[in-house]
Amino acid sequence: MGAINSADLPVIMQDENVEIRMAEAGEMTLLWSRFRTGADFGPTLPDGQCSAPHWGYMITGKLLMRTQHGDEIYSAGEAFYCAPGHVPVVLEDCECVDFAPTEAYARMYGT
Numbered sequence: 001m002g003a004i005n006s007a008d009l010p011v012i013m014q015d016e017n018v019e020i021r022m023a024e025a026g027e028m029t030l031l032w033s034r035f036r037t038g039a040d041f042g043p044t045l046p047d048g049q050c051s052a053p054h055w056g057y058m059i060t061g062k063l064l065m066r067t068q069h070g071d072e073i074y075s076a077g078e079a080f081y082c083a084p085g086h087v088p089v090v091l092e093d094c095e096c097v098d099f100a101p102t103e104a105y106a107r108m109y110g111t
Helices: 102-109
Strands: 011-014 018-025 028-035 054-067 070-075 079-082 087-101
Touching: 028 054, 028 102, 070 079, 087 102
Parallel strands: none
Antiparallel strands: 011 018, 018 028, 028 087, 054 070, 054 079, 054 087
């Protein structure tokens, strides 16, 4: 996979608060996401939290990550790592790109 344009990625989730585009890249899954202020992913995640680690970059906005070790805030221009056991809550409209091991995603969603 060479250069990636978000518009070329298939949409896997979309509603008034969320747009997530995804593609597999080797053993990693790439997620390019846009979120609206107030979106809380706890109710939509299996077991109420994400069990996959993520490495990513905040393009715009601000995201609160509830973790087992306390809350963390990621802002535009910052790279981040989220350990398994996190819940994203959107503090400000944002766009981010992140990577997670494909195997961890498959286990989480039973695929």
